[in-house]
């Protein structure tokens with residue numbers, strides 16, 4: 001019989017237990033598909049509590065670094081999480097000990113992916129991370145394999161299920177951000193540190209990883225222009241809907257003459273577009289290749305089954321002998337490119353509160369016009385108090401021009417509060 005592939009799994013939470021369950025349930029199928037048995041030899045977690053799955057057949061290690069370097073482990077499966085700490089220490093130890101590594105850890109790879117990929121490739125090991133981006137959606141495989149013949153022109157996506165749940169629930173139930181945040185927290189949808197979700201950090205980690213593969217660049221998480229969803233109000237969601245748009249926490253990455261543009265921010269997208277119709281905790285990734293055109297991938301971005309499914313796909317590749325570089329090309333060939341200091345021009349949605357007095361709108365129009373920002377559509381809503389809610393959709397403009405216009409608004413003496421400015425992506 002062909003030699004079994006021996007796995008050491010560190011982390012027995014949602015994803016770890018899912019991987020154990022799938023390996024047991026699908027053992028025969030996996031053996032047939034890979035030509036060899038996939039066996040767990042040892043596991044590790046912080047405590048030996050009951051996890052609803054029998055672990056008695058596996059050796060136990062308290063220390064994930066020890067697990068990662070055991071003689072009876074061929075592949076170290078890192079499912080603990082955290083950019084640094086035990087996840088990074090154990091991953092490095094495994095690679096140095098000649099083990100292949102499979103991880104779902106987007107935070108670790110977004111911060112240290114290039115170093116870890118070099119470490120892996122220098123020693124002839126593989127480091128794979130399908131589960132780290134968009135959970136069950138096989139987007140890493142799509143980029144590194146299915147679309148490998150294409151120049152990738154743009155990558156977009158909704159890659160944080162919790163944020164999409166919050167935004168779509170605000171819309172469907174007419175609830176405020178604060179009300180839906182509390183609901184999502186109660187349902188256990190948010191990370192232990194919710195800022196990772198609503199601050200856009202988790203989604204930005206994922207975008208930075210996709211950019212690296214798509215554009216052949218070293219992962220550059222601090223190059224992502226980042227804005228979370230905390231300031232999105234029910235008012236904006238209603239107004240956007242009224243104009244035929246939905247608000248999404250949208251990631252966009254593209255290579256421009258000014259450098260690599262990566263942004264993760266709330267944007268308006270047409271409600272009839274695939275992204276506009278994405279409801280609840282689902283993820284969607286849109287890949288554009290020069291020859292293939294647009295590919296849309298949609299599915300569960302988190303959860304036990306979907307994430308375990310992605311982890312297994314990496315393990316299966318290793319069992320089959322497929323040894324791809326971490327980011328789709330040798331790590332030492334990944335380029336460093338500057339982050340684009342400006343974004344591709346786009347139309348913007350603006351919401352302002354104006355003092356309701358003669359000439360107020362004219363002053364705003366002048367401030368925009370002076371900055372070179374042209375108004376496409378404008379609406380003022382009926383109101384009872386002394387300020388009037390005004391919506392403006394601009395023609396395509398640069399973010400720089402818009403920022404100049406926004407900086408000029410307080411000087412008009414008619415704008416109260418902070419204006420809201422959201423990019424419109426005509427996807």
Ligand SMILES: NC(=O)C1=CN([C@@H]2O[C@H](COP(=O)(O)OP(=O)(O)OC[C@H]3O[C@@H](n4cnc5c(N)ncnc54)[C@H](OP(=O)(O)O)[C@@H]3O)[C@@H](O)[C@H]2O)C=CC1
Nearest residue numbers: 011012013014015045046047079080081086104105302303
């Ligand atoms: N949950 C999801 O849907 C998705 C998760 N991911 C990623 O997968 C990884 C795991 O996530 P998830 O399963 O949700 O996380 P959990 O918090 O559910 O599980 C983490 C596990 O790691 C163990 N652990 C933590 N620190 C240590 C340590 N020092 N030594 C040994 N074990 C340790 C914990 O042990 P104990 O149980 O004893 O506390 C726990 O079993 C993360 O990187 C996450 O970002 C990616 C995509 C989706």
Ligand SMILES: N[C@@H](CCO)C(=O)O
Nearest residue numbers: 159160161162301302
């Ligand atoms: N917090 C993440 C989990 C999966 O990475 C999300 O909501 O999508």
